[in-house]
Amino acid sequence: MVTAAATASKTRRPATGAAAPADAVLAWYDRHRRALPWRARPGERPDPYRVWLSEIMLQQTTVTAVRPYFERFLTRFATVEELAAAPAEAVMQAWAGLGYYSRARNLHACARAVAARPGGRFPEDEAELLALPGIGPYTAAAIAAIAFNRVAAPVDGNVERVITRFYAIEEALPAAKPAIRARTAALVPPPRPGDFAQAMMDLGATICTPKRPACALCPLTGPCAARRSGLQETFPRKAPKREGALRHGAAFVCVRADGAVLLRTRPPRGLLGGMAEVPGSDWTSSPNPAAWAAAPLAARWRRLPGIVRHVFTHFPLELAVARAEVAQGTPVPAGCRWAPAASLGGEALPNLMRKVLAHAGVEVRPVDG
DNA sequence: CAATCGTGGGC
DNA sequence: TGCCCAAGATT
Numbered sequence: 406m407v408t409a410a411a412t413a414s415k416t417r418r419p420a421t422g423a424a425a426p427a428d429a430v431l432a433w434y435d436r437h438r439r440a441l442p443w444r445a446r447p448g449e450r451p452d453p454y455r456v457w458l459s460e461i462m463l464q465q466t467t468v469t470a471v472r473p474y475f476e477r478f479l480t481r482f483a484t485v486e487e488l489a490a491a492p493a494e495a496v497m498q499a500w501a502g503l504g505y506y507s508r509a510r511n512l513h514a515c516a517r518a519v520a521a522r523p524g525g526r527f528p529e530d531e532a533e534l535l536a537l538p539g540i541g542p543y544t545a546a547a548i549a550a551i552a553f554n555r556v557a558a559p560v561d562g563n564v565e566r567v568i569t570r571f572y573a574i575e576e577a578l579p580a581a582k583p584a585i586r587a588r589t590a591a592l593v594p595p596p597r598p599g600d601f602a603q604a605m606m607d608l609g610a611t612i613c614t615p616k617r618p619a620c621a622l623c624p625l626t627g628p629c630a631a632r633r634s635g636l637q638e639t640f641p642r643k644a645p646k647r648e649g650a651l652r653h654g655a656a657f658v659c660v661r662a663d664g665a666v667l668l669r670t671r672p673p674r675g676l677l678g679g680m681a682e683v684p685g686s687d688w689t690s691s692p693n694p695a696a697w698a699a700a701p702l703a704a705r706w707r708r709l710p711g712i713v714r715h716v717f718t719h720f721p722l723e724l725a726v727a728r729a730e731v732a733q734g735t736p737v738p739a740g741c742r743w744a745p746a747a748s749l750g751g752e753a754l755p756n757l758m759r760k761v762l763a764h765a766g767v768e769v770r771p772v773d774g
Numbered sequence: 775c776a777a778t779c780g781t782g783g784g785c
Numbered sequence: 786t787g788c789c790c791a792a793g794a795t796t
Contacts, residue, residue: 463792470782470791504780507795541794561792579775606792615790616785676779718779756781778795785789 426571426625427594427601433624434604439611441468442475444603451599453527454485456552460544461512465505468610474503485527488513489520497679497753506678506755511539529553550593550602558590559602563609569641570613573630577642613637649720654688655696656713656724658765659704662733664746666767667701676717681752683761684741688722697727701738704729713764715757722757728765748772 438444443459445451458478462471481499482488488496493513500509515538519527527548528534535545546559560568565578568585576584594601612623618637620626631637659667666683673679686696700706706727713724737743744752750772754762762769 460792465780465791465793467782467791502781504782505793507779508793511794539794543793547792559792562790563792602792610792678779716781718781719777776796779793781791783790785787 424594426628427592429624430604430608431594431597431600434600434607437607437611438603439607442472451552453548453552455479457515457527457540457544457548458512460547460551461508461515461539462503464508464544466503470503474500485516485519486525488516493679494753498751501680501753502756502759504755506680508539510673510679514538515540527552529555531555531557547602550598552599554597554599556593556595556598557602558586558593558598560586560589561606561609563606563613564589565641566615567605567609567613567625570618570631570637571625571629573634573636573640575642577644579644581641649717650690651721651723652688652690653692653696653723654686654725655699656683656685656726656761657700657706658683658726658728658762658767659701660728660730660765660767661735661743662730665743666746666749666762667738667741668744668752669701669741677755677757679753680755680758681744682755682758684738685724696725700727701741702731702735704731709765711764713757713760715760724757724761726761726764 441459443455459471459475462475478499481495482491491513493510496513497506497509500506500512503509518537519525522528528537529549529552531545531549534540534548535542540548543559543561546557547561549555549557550559560582565582565585568574568588569581572588574581574584574588589605592601608623608625612619616638620629620632620637623629623632626632629637631640657667661667668681669684671677671680671682684699684701686693686699689696697706697708706729709726709728713726715722715724747770749762749767749769754769759769
């Protein structure tokens with residue numbers, strides 16, 4: 406190592422130059438890369454559809470959570486063309502439970518945009534990728550690098566952690582993002598941008614972890630600035646975040662004689678946009694007795710004991726639940742529909758609503774894919 | 775820039 | 786248990 410660095414310094418590359426960390430990371434990656442369903446094996450050409458689909462699903466979502474959804478999507482929508490041709494409801498249903506539902510809507514729009522392109526192929530250029538729905542700075546760089554081996558530097562949470570530690574960047578997130586991006590871009594090895602991007606993510610996910618990083622196993626442990634001072638766990642610095650206030654509401658589970666349940670579809674934008682829900686009140690900052698007036702129809706409502714708690718990213722929610730049984734001929738309230746018991750599993754029900762139904766004793770059987 | 779937008783898992 | 790976090794994008 407020392408010899409190589411010394412030699413390099415005489416060929417106009419300083420010993421502490423840009424290539425050294427990338428070489429170390431790539432050598433580590435060649436031995437320790439994770440095998441993932443969407444990742445090409447060494448020597449294989451990556452499939453842009455798989456890369457894109459996985460990158461969208463992995464936004465703010467763990468590998469463990471994504472894996473089954475990714476497999477299911479590939480089965481149901483084997484190509485971009487198939488995904489583009491599918492009805493929106495099918496896409497939302499396949500996404501239900503994964504969270505951040507605007508991703509599903511943008512995924513569908515992006516598939517249609519790509520399918521409409523010449524040859525139905527993804528653009529290879531980072532700037533063109535960035536223009537597609539649901540593809541932001543990170544994902545554009547990730548697809549360009551991983552699917553097409555373009556020189557690009559995707560910066561996700563893993564990379565932010567590795568880089569802020571390696572350079573001991575004191576500036577707090579999110580203000581430090583431009584500096585982190587510049588530092589990362591300067592490290593990208595032109596021959597292997599895709600491997601470098603994935604290597605940095607693997608490093609952050611398995612070695613340079615948020616808590617108790619395994620510095621002894623890290624290929625960058627020597628030159629890592631944070632490690633030298635023993636402060637690795639204190640990076641990245643983060644601006645304090647404020648927590649959302651508790652909200653309250655009421656939900657109404659209305660079961661028809663044949664077991665059908667009264668549902669409606671939420672507005673396409675905003676929280677749980679486009680997803681199915683049981684009728685309910687607004688969610689307010691204090692418990693509101695008037696919430697019970699939001700019942701979708703007149704019936705013998707029984708308030709169920711207990712409460713459904715749910716935590717969104719920016720606020721916690723407590724939902725009181727009422728249940729009623731109604732006759733077979735009960736008319737459908739405006740904006741609602743009867744969902745047959747057997748097809749509840751085929752509804753785009755977010756987990757909050759699955760909790761509510763479970764609380765009310767309604768079973769949601771998974772419908773075969 | 776700051777808010778909004780889900781869910782599950784780990785410690 | 787409560788808090789932090791996870792391959793961010795959009796407005």
